[in-house]
Amino acid sequence: MEKVMPSFDKNRQKLGEILPLSTPFTVIIDASERCNFQCSYCYRSNTKNKENWGYAKRNDLITWEIFEKAVAQIKEFPEEVRQISLSNHGEPLCNRKIPQMVRYIKENGIKSRISIHTNASLLDEDYITELAEADIDRIVVSLQGLSTEKYAKICRAAVDFEQLYANLSKLYKRKKHTQVYVKIMNCALDDGEEEKFYNLFTPICDRAFVEQEVPIWKGEEKDTNSISNKYGDTFAMQQCCPLIFHTIVIATNGDVYPCTQLLREEILGNINEKSLREIWNGSQRMELLKRQCELNNPQICDDCYIKQNSIYSDEDMIDDYRREIFLRLKTEEGGKIHNAR
Numbered sequence: 001m002e003k004v005m006p007s008f009d010k011n012r013q014k015l016g017e018i019l020p021l022s023t024p025f026t027v028i029i030d031a032s033e034r035c036n037f038q039c040s041y042c043y044r045s046n047t048k049n050k051e052n053w054g055y056a057k058r059n060d061l062i063t064w065e066i067f068e069k070a071v072a073q074i075k076e077f078p079e080e081v082r083q084i085s086l087s088n089h090g091e092p093l094c095n096r097k098i099p100q101m102v103r104y105i106k107e108n109g110i111k112s113r114i115s116i117h118t119n120a121s122l123l124d125e126d127y128i129t130e131l132a133e134a135d136i137d138r139i140v141v142s143l144q145g146l147s148t149e150k151y152a153k154i155c156r157a158a159v160d161f162e163q164l165y166a167n168l169s170k171l172y173k174r175k176k177h178t179q180v181y182v183k184i185m186n187c188a189l190d191d192g193e194e195e196k197f198y199n200l201f202t203p204i205c206d207r208a209f210v211e212q213e214v215p216i217w218k219g220e221e222k223d224t225n226s227i228s229n230k231y232g233d234t235f236a237m238q239q240c241c242p243l244i245f246h247t248i249v250i251a252t253n254g255d256v257y258p259c260t261q262l263l264r265e266e267i268l269g270n271i272n273e274k275s276l277r278e279i280w281n282g283s284q285r286m287e288l289l290k291r292q293c294e295l296n297n298p299q300i301c302d303d304c305y306i307k308q309n310s311i312y313s314d315e316d317m318i319d320d321y322r323r324e325i326f327l328r329l330k331t332e333e334g335g336k337i338h339n340a341r
């Protein structure tokens with residue numbers, strides 16, 4: 001089946017040869033720290049210790065003012081950001097303004113791919129039409145089961161699976177250029193259900209894939225030399241995190257984080273006080289990048305699994321380039337390097 005494909009793009013550049021970047025590949029503008037699910041494998045299942053929720057414990061939606069500012073500042077980079085993701089760890093559709101945000105970004109002349117990861121459970125007739133008409137570039141739907149009962153068990157939420165399926169069919173029918181990708185966690189499938197998943201969903205999406213559960217939120221499996229990512233591919237354990245070099249995160253209150261690690265306490269700044277470009281090129285971020293190259297990471301990076309899970313192909317691994325990148329960081333500091341395309 002030609003639609004059975006993971007949701008990442010395969011035409012990748014060798015990161016080690018082009019870092020550091022003057023323009024991020026991905027800016028995450030977190031539309032919603034809120035989520036309507038409590039998936040068993042997610043930090044949200046631990047409701048007793050909300051400290052583990054990091055900055056998501058605020059449970060906020062982004063304000064329109066912060067969102068507008070983020071968009072204006074994205075335009076200040078010397079090149080086009082490749083992707084603007086409107087979702088982080090929460091459920092973006094908790095924010096009804098996603099279609100309005102997509103339109104606003106496009107009206108501002110930004111050509112970046114606009115994407116969300118969503119559980120799709122909050123789609124209704126109006127939301128389907130609005131999203132389809134806004135022509136968002138990519139929607140990655142995370143399924144958590146193939147029945148209402150499975151949803152109750154895995155995400156402790158009342159989801160009518162037949163209705164969810166009907167809504168996704170409508171979205172696929174009404175969309176214009178949007179790429180709809182559907183994925184499911186292996187732990188959400190019963191024995192023999194993989195084929196059922198592909199049979200049900202390949203007719204109503206552009207790509208479908210079964211992903212593996214990985215220890216994102218815990219520092220397990222440290223004593224192995226290799227590790228499987230969520231796409232089932234095995235790579236050597238990484239020491240340098242590629243994500244921190246190509247992605248930046250704007251939280252709902254305008255705070256800027258260097259990566260998607262929720263428990264990272266120090267922020268790089270706030271877009272109300274400094275522009276995103278200044279923060280991207282600023283000494284605090286540069287110091288973090290250099291420390292990655294020197295393998296002198298802050299504790300939070302050492303314990304973090306994101307660096308393993310950000311490896312989708314050999315091109316993403318930067319350990320062998322860390323000395324070169326370090327030298328380029330020292331000599332080119334200030335964002336003088338232009339992204340190679």
Ligand SMILES: C[S@@+](CC[C@H](N)C(=O)[O-])C[C@H]1O[C@@H](n2cnc3c(N)ncnc32)[C@H](O)[C@@H]1O
Nearest residue numbers: 088089090091117118119142212213214216230
């Ligand atoms: C945390 S959700 C947030 C975005 C949105 N609410 C959604 O459902 O897609 C992001 C994605 O990460 C996946 N995910 C969360 N924890 C995971 C883990 N331990 N292993 C693999 N994937 C995980 C989820 O299944 C989902 O596809």
